[in-house]
Amino acid sequence: MKSELPDYNVGGTRFHVDIADGGLRQVSNPANRIPFDEMTFRNGHYEFLFDKSTKNVFKGNPASKPESVVAVRMPHPYKLDPNIVNRMLERIGSRRQTAKHQIRKQASLKP
Numbered sequence: 001m002k003s004e005l006p007d008y009n010v011g012g013t014r015f016h017v018d019i020a021d022g023g024l025r026q027v028s029n030p031a032n033r034i035p036f037d038e039m040t041f042r043n044g045h046y047e048f049l050f051d052k053s054t055k056n057v058f059k060g061n062p063a064s065k066p067e068s069v070v071a072v073r074m075p076h077p078y079k080l081d082p083n084i085v086n087r088m089l090e091r092i093g094s095r096r097q098t099a100k101h102q103i104r105k106q107a108s109l110k111p
Helices: 084-109
Strands: 007-010 013-018 023-026 033-035 040-042 045-051 069-075
Touching: 007 069
Parallel strands: none
Antiparallel strands: 007 013, 013 023, 023 033, 040 045, 045 069
């Protein structure tokens, strides 16, 4: 049974918290990602400037940020995703099943 990714609201935009993938993925636009390594980890939480117009991390000068930019303080992803262990085990299990299937398929093709 696949478990759902938790959501987190960033500046009015919903993102999936995907620890296994290393970041946040916008629910309505999965191609839009915010990697954890683009955030600052401080005292057990993440901080970053979020641009509501681009729906991503603000990359400009913080001293001259536009009004569309807000400061975000996000709890550690493990606090947002209590089912991460189950999801990681599912991913490992499906990879093992795929590998076993490929080995069996190759073995059946040998003369």
